[in-house]
Amino acid sequence: MKRLLFILPLLIFAIGAAFLYWGLNPERDPAAIPSVLIDEPAPQFELPPIEASATPGLSTADLANGQITVVNIFASWCLPCRAEHPLLVDLAEQRDVRLVGINYKDKPEDALAWLEELGNPYEAIGADENGRAGIEWGISGVPETFILDREGTIRYRHVGPIHAVELDDVILPILERLQ
Amino acid sequence: MIPELGHFALILALVIALVQGTLPLFGAARGRVEWMEVAKPAAFLQCAATVIAFAALTWSYVVSDFTVLNVVQNSHSAKPMLYKVTGVWGNHEGSLLLWVLILTIFGAAVAAFGRNLPPSLKARVLGVQAWVAIGFFSFTLLTSNPFERVWPPPLDGNDLNPLLQDPGLAFHPPLLYLGYVGFSMAFSFAIAALLEGRVDPAWARWVRPWTLAAWIFLTGGIALGSWWAYYELGWGGWWFWDPVENVSFMPWLLGTALLHSAIVVEKRDALKIWTILLAILTFSLSLLGTFVVRSGVLTSVHAFAVDPERGLYILLLLTIAVGGSLALFAWRAPSLKAGGLFAPVSREGGLVLNNLLLATATVTVLLGTFYPLFVEAFTGGRISVGPPYFNATFLPIMLPLVAVMAVGPLLAWKRADLAGVLGRLKFVALFAVLAGLATWYLQNGGPALAALAMALAVWLFLATLWELAERLRLFSAPLGDSWKRARGLPRAAYGMSLAHAGLAVAMAGMIGSSAWKQEEVRLVQPGDVVALGGYEFRFEGARQVRGPNYLSDTAPLTLLRDGREVGTLYPERRFYPVQQMHTTQAAIRTNGLYDLYAVIGDPQPGGGWVLRIYLEPLVPWIWFGAGFMALGGLVSLSDRRLRVGAPRRARPAVTQPVPAE
Amino acid sequence: MRVLLAVLLLSFALPLAAQEPRLEDPALEARARDLQREIRCVVCQNESIDSSQAGIARDLRELVRERLAAGDSDEEVREFLVERYGDYVLFRPPMRSDTWVLWFGPAIVLLIGAAGIALAVARRRKQGATAPDVLKPEEDARLARLLAEEAGGKERRS
Numbered sequence: 001m002k003r004l005l006f007i008l009p010l011l012i013f014a015i016g017a018a019f020l021y022w023g024l025n026p027e028r029d030p031a032a033i034p035s036v037l038i039d040e041p042a043p044q045f046e047l048p049p050i051e052a053s054a055t056p057g058l059s060t061a062d063l064a065n066g067q068i069t070v071v072n073i074f075a076s077w078c079l080p081c082r083a084e085h086p087l088l089v090d091l092a093e094q095r096d097v098r099l100v101g102i103n104y105k106d107k108p109e110d111a112l113a114w115l116e117e118l119g120n121p122y123e124a125i126g127a128d129e130n131g132r133a134g135i136e137w138g139i140s141g142v143p144e145t146f147i148l149d150r151e152g153t154i155r156y157r158h159v160g161p162i163h164a165v166e167l168d169d170v171i172l173p174i175l176e177r178l179q
Numbered sequence: 180m181i182p183e184l185g186h187f188a189l190i191l192a193l194v195i196a197l198v199q200g201t202l203p204l205f206g207a208a209r210g211r212v213e214w215m216e217v218a219k220p221a222a223f224l225q226c227a228a229t230v231i232a233f234a235a236l237t238w239s240y241v242v243s244d245f246t247v248l249n250v251v252q253n254s255h256s257a258k259p260m261l262y263k264v265t266g267v268w269g270n271h272e273g274s275l276l277l278w279v280l281i282l283t284i285f286g287a288a289v290a291a292f293g294r295n296l297p298p299s300l301k302a303r304v305l306g307v308q309a310w311v312a313i314g315f316f317s318f319t320l321l322t323s324n325p326f327e328r329v330w331p332p333p334l335d336g337n338d339l340n341p342l343l344q345d346p347g348l349a350f351h352p353p354l355l356y357l358g359y360v361g362f363s364m365a366f367s368f369a370i371a372a373l374l375e376g377r378v379d380p381a382w383a384r385w386v387r388p389w390t391l392a393a394w395i396f397l398t399g400g401i402a403l404g405s406w407w408a409y410y411e412l413g414w415g416g417w418w419f420w421d422p423v424e425n426v427s428f429m430p431w432l433l434g435t436a437l438l439h440s441a442i443v444v445e446k447r448d449a450l451k452i453w454t455i456l457l458a459i460l461t462f463s464l465s466l467l468g469t470f471v472v473r474s475g476v477l478t479s480v481h482a483f484a485v486d487p488e489r490g491l492y493i494l495l496l497l498t499i500a501v502g503g504s505l506a507l508f509a510w511r512a513p514s515l516k517a518g519g520l521f522a523p524v525s526r527e528g529g530l531v532l533n534n535l536l537l538a539t540a541t542v543t544v545l546l547g548t549f550y551p552l553f554v555e556a557f558t559g560g561r562i563s564v565g566p567p568y569f570n571a572t573f574l575p576i577m578l579p580l581v582a583v584m585a586v587g588p589l590l591a592w593k594r595a596d597l598a599g600v601l602g603r604l605k606f607v608a609l610f611a612v613l614a615g616l617a618t619w620y621l622q623n624g625g626p627a628l629a630a631l632a633m634a635l636a637v638w639l640f641l642a643t644l645w646e647l648a649e650r651l652r653l654f655s656a657p658l659g660d661s662w663k664r665a666r667g668l669p670r671a672a673y674g675m676s677l678a679h680a681g682l683a684v685a686m687a688g689m690i691g692s693s694a695w696k697q698e699e700v701r702l703v704q705p706g707d708v709v710a711l712g713g714y715e716f717r718f719e720g721a722r723q724v725r726g727p728n729y730l731s732d733t734a735p736l737t738l739l740r741d742g743r744e745v746g747t748l749y750p751e752r753r754f755y756p757v758q759q760m761h762t763t764q765a766a767i768r769t770n771g772l773y774d775l776y777a778v779i780g781d782p783q784p785g786g787g788w789v790l791r792i793y794l795e796p797l798v799p800w801i802w803f804g805a806g807f808m809a810l811g812g813l814v815s816l817s818d819r820r821l822r823v824g825a826p827r828r829a830r831p832a833v834t835q836p837v838p839a840e
Numbered sequence: 841m842r843v844l845l846a847v848l849l850l851s852f853a854l855p856l857a858a859q860e861p862r863l864e865d866p867a868l869e870a871r872a873r874d875l876q877r878e879i880r881c882v883v884c885q886n887e888s889i890d891s892s893q894a895g896i897a898r899d900l901r902e903l904v905r906e907r908l909a910a911g912d913s914d915e916e917v918r919e920f921l922v923e924r925y926g927d928y929v930l931f932r933p934p935m936r937s938d939t940w941v942l943w944f945g946p947a948i949v950l951l952i953g954a955a956g957i958a959l960a961v962a963r964r965r966k967q968g969a970t971a972p973d974v975l976k977p978e979e980d981a982r983l984a985r986l987l988a989e990e991a992g993g994k995e996r997r998s
Binding site: 033131136137139140 | 925
Binding site: 003006020 | 501508
């Protein structure tokens with residue numbers, strides 16, 4: 001019995017060390033926050049179109065209309081958004097995916113100029129000038145991209161710009177699975 | 180050339196450590212004196228080699244040798260010389276070199292001053308120390324070599340992070356490491372005792388000074404880090420329960436427990452097994468701290484170099500050192516002879532309670548710091564454990580500890596008369612209650628906890644003074660008699676009183692700045708006046724000033740009281756072009772009782788500046804208190820009796836039994 | 841990933857227009873400040889939205905005030921944020937079955953420690969059937985006097 005007591009510190013340490021080892025897993029990102037909206041219906045929001053834009057605005061109702069939707073939250077002042085934009089353009093045109101956007105905390109002139117320059121693949125864009133819609137989606141930065149299924153339930157969230165590798169390995173398979 | 184020399188010296192040090200880690204330990208096991216005697220010169224050589232390595236790196240920084248990769252990554256020719264030197268340890272590789280330097284210096288110190296140690300114990304201690312050194316030398320050489328070269332050398336370096344170009348933060352790592360590494364000596368002594376199979380009085384006399392030295396440095400290091408956060412980060416806060424802060428705090432808490440239980444081992448030959456466990460665990464926490472800071476397992480504002488591969492190596496080190504020592508403990512500790520007896524209500528009992536509370540506090544901080552990791556491992560979810568948790572769980576443990584601390588030193592060894600002691604403290608208690616009530620009244624609706632905590636701080640402070648007064652027979656004997664006693668009182672007694680009183684002062688400071696801080700945030704234009712705490716701050720407009728390697732927006736604030744000008748504050752906002760970073764330099768004006776703290780924020784697009792002003796009551800007392808604690812430790816350390824190696828026979832009692840301290 | 845985070849942070853670090861959100865009612869403002877200190881900034885490394893400079897932190901500060909002004913209780917504001925960001929956003933961990941160990945751990949450790957000490961003391965007392973050789977203060981004094989007498993006696997004799 002006494003022996004057991006003396007082994008206890010070693011046992012506790014062993015368990016602790018196992019956790020630390022797990023914590024070192026290179027796949028793990030200690031700073032990333034998983035979304036709590038996965039498998040939840042899309043949040044409630046209603047956004048007007050960007051001022052003086054032909055593209056319609058976006059609201060929750062638009063997301064549950066029987067189509068698979070990719071929601072991309074972007075801004076003209078965001079450099080990574082610029083980097084991923086060509087992939088989104090490609091996605092919308094060639095893969096026939098319904099892409100909609102939320103323009104986060106942007107000035108209308110800047111956003112329009114940006115879209116003019118880089119192309120506008122979005123079927124609809126909601127202008128979130130004060131950032132509230134972004135908070136509803138639980139974003140911590142831009143860009144962030146969400147994939148919704150036909151019923152408007154969020155199935156996947158991607159933080160940061162989408163790279164070609166991620167597009168092929170993660171996003172497209174998910175889209176296929178949801179078909 | 181010089182970097183190569185440093186590199187070679189480092190490798191040499193590793194080789195010497197390998198020798199020092201094997202021959203003396205075998206020698207002690209077999210009784211071969213020649214092998215045991217290898218330890219002392221090996222320790223000196225190891226230290227010399229490491230000094231050469233460290234000097235070589237420092238030299239490279241001083242002359243801005245940009246063929247050394249480490250210098251390129253962390254230095255710049257325009258950097259002020261002070262920061263060129265302190266930048267040596269302002270990065271992962273260099274700080275590791277500092278770690279091992281301090282480790283080898285401590286080892287050499289034990290070799291030099293350890294004449295009174297039994298040879299086998301000394302050989303074992305130095306042998307174990309060598310193994311710790313081997314772990315860190317190999318880690319440095321294999322994964323974090325500061326002497327790596329780059330060719331062709333770039334024109335200039337990447338500069339040191341501006342936040343580190345600051346006197347407080349420059350000296351924070353050395354003090355911390357002196358603390359962490361100091362505890363490695365207690366660790367080595369504990370392992371050596373387990374290997375010897377016995378804990379005798381010499382061991383106890385040896386562990387105390389080294390633990391005390393480590394504790395003093397760690398106290399200073401933590402206080403310096405906290406003070407730096409206070410004046411640099413711009414929010415007047417000094418503790419955030421950030422993981423990196425917590426991992427420095429845990430060895431301090433457990434180290435304090437170790438310090439006190441070592442007293443019981445020395446005076447009463449009791450609590451030996453527990454003290455050995457504490458010595459192992461305290462250093463383990465130091466190693467854990469190294470791991471957390473450098474591996475990136477937990478997110479933190481201060482995380483150092485974040486590299487999972489290096490983290491793996493440190494984890495391996497941790498597993499061998501801690502796992503190995505705890506396995507040794509499980510195997511050998513049960514056969515150690517249990518020590519002396521004492522009644523539950525006694526000085527020893529009080530120290531046991533001290534240990535219980537400090538150990539629980541340590542577990543609490545450990546739990547809070549690592550719980551998010553556990554949750555993530557089990558459920559994948561993320562939770563945050565921040566100040567609200569620690570305030571709810573840590574404070575209820577520390578407040579009773581403070582209450583007990585006041586009474587402890589008055590208790591007699593072996594068996595004490597608690598009722599009598601409490602009776603003697605009744606006036607102190609009365610004052611404490613009055614202080615609490617006064618606080619409650621004066622704070623005008625502030626938190627009740629603040630009043631309670633202040634009462635406890637006063638209780639501790641006055642009880643500490645009272646104990647000293649009683650010892651000097653201040654109120655019962657003629658003054659001349661008291662003076663004679665004062666001259667004869669061992670320094671350790673003064674040290675203890677100073678340290679305990681220091682904690683009370685620091686505590687008052689913490690209460691003041693947490694509970695009664697005042698703040699004003701305004702958008703100001705030149706000429707605007709902001710009022711706070713009876714003062715007025717007039718913004719005179721911002722102007723640009725050029726520094727050695729930065730550009731500063733300085734905003735003079737004229738300080739007025741009752742309409743009269745009493746001074747000027749110069750908060751700054753600096754931009755370091757090389758690292759493209761902004762830092763804020765708060766302007767702090769202190770009168771010892773409270774701080775006035777002013778910060779300017781970003782310039783606003785419409786003109787004007789955001790100005791933040793704080794009034795922080797009692798905040799300087801935190802640093803004064805910490806200073807007194809460290810000073811108390813130093814005074815205690817200078818006590819001659821602590822440095823006598825061999826135990827002396829106790830003299831028979833003379834007239835009246837005087838409680839030994 | 842780290843580079844990404846840095847860039848994300850940069851993309852939020854634009855100086856956004858003017859004034860800090862602030863409520864007229866001092867009691868509500870105080871509640872807002874207290875809440876702010878407990879809410880974690882989702883883009884920073886371990887800062888509260890009270891002290892963070894990030895844009896989203898400022899948005900959240902505004903949001904907190906909006907909801908308080910609309911009559912939400914503190915708990916409702918917290919729930920609002922947890923619904924969108926998860927438990928991560930609160931510095932005070934929730935009290936749930938998976939956090940019992942966290943919240944009750946310290947008290948349990950204290951009790952176990954105290955119990956352990958009590959057991960050790962009890963066992964010692966049983967083992968040391970002979971009472972510990974502790975003299976009460978008066979006995980100590982008597983012994984001292986006797987020794988002194990002895991010594992004095994020896995001196996006189998010599």
